[in-house]
Amino acid sequence: MPEQRANLYDAIPAELPQEMFSDLLTAGSVRIERILSRGQTSPASGWYDQDEHEWVLVLEGAAELTYASGEVVRLERGDYLNIPAHRRHRVSWTDPDQTTLWLAVFYR
Amino acid sequence: MPEQRANLYDAIPAELPQEMFSDLLTAGSVRIERILSRGQTSPASGWYDQDEHEWVLVLEGAAELTYASGEVVRLERGDYLNIPAHRRHRVSWTDPDQTTLWLAVFYR
Numbered sequence: 694m695p696e697q698r699a700n701l702y703d704a705i706p707a708e709l710p711q712e713m714f715s716d717l718l719t720a721g722s723v724r725i726e727r728i729l730s731r732g733q734t735s736p737a738s739g740w741y742d743q744d745e746h747e748w749v750l751v752l753e754g755a756a757e758l759t760y761a762s763g764e765v766v767r768l769e770r771g772d773y774l775n776i777p778a779h780r781r782h783r784v785s786w787t788d789p790d791q792t793t794l795w796l797a798v799f800y801r
Numbered sequence: 802m803p804e805q806r807a808n809l810y811d812a813i814p815a816e817l818p819q820e821m822f823s824d825l826l827t828a829g830s831v832r833i834e835r836i837l838s839r840g841q842t843s844p845a846s847g848w849y850d851q852d853e854h855e856w857v858l859v860l861e862g863a864a865e866l867t868y869a870s871g872e873v874v875r876l877e878r879g880d881y882l883n884i885p886a887h888r889r890h891r892v893s894w895t896d897p898d899q900t901t902l903w904l905a906v907f908y909r
Binding site: 697698699700701702703717718720721722723725746748750752766768770771772773774775796798800801 | 805806807808809810811825826828829830831833854856858860874876878879880881882883904906908909
């Protein structure tokens with residue numbers, strides 16, 4: 694039986710008191726996640742310092758990533774970039790006035 | 802140096818005499834590709850029969866996948882599904898009146 698179809702835009706809540714993370718695919722070497730943000734920054738303190746590489750795409754909204762090196766990258770609709778494992782970074786801003794929809798592909 | 806940002810919607814040609822495939826990320830275990838279609842079906846004959854699994858998402862436009870089992874799945878904006886390796890399938894229809902933008906994650 695072929696896998697079921699699902700939709701990326703399903704189950705987007707009207708209110709987002711906190712960021713929402715949903716796994717779309719979990720396989721041995723890869724994990725695909727939808728992330729919804731609305732004004733949040735993350736992590737709460739310090740930096741993401743991940744064992745996996747992360748390819749991340751913003752499909753709606755706007756956000757800023759800050760690297761531990763000080764570099765800031767703004768991401769808007771369609772922007773993507775690759776964050777190598779252990780490159781310390783944080784989500785330093787997301788638009789408070791609209792939902793930011795991220796697609797993140799974590800891989801080793 | 803952090804990786805450069807790029808945009809998924811860049812370099813979309815006005816005319817698409819054939820499907821257009823662009824690698825967005827190539828890593829050991831994963832490859833992320835943008836595919837643009839406008840009325841094409843593929844492959845030209847027979848079936849895709851891939852060594853890699855493929856997670857595929859339609860971001861714009863509309864398409865139909867047909868599996869060798871006979872099952873047909875229509876995909877529109879936001880629809881995604883996972884095609885296991887060696888599950889024979891083909892793109893049996895894409896909308897001739899608009900560009901269909903696919904994001905495909907191939908993985909092992």
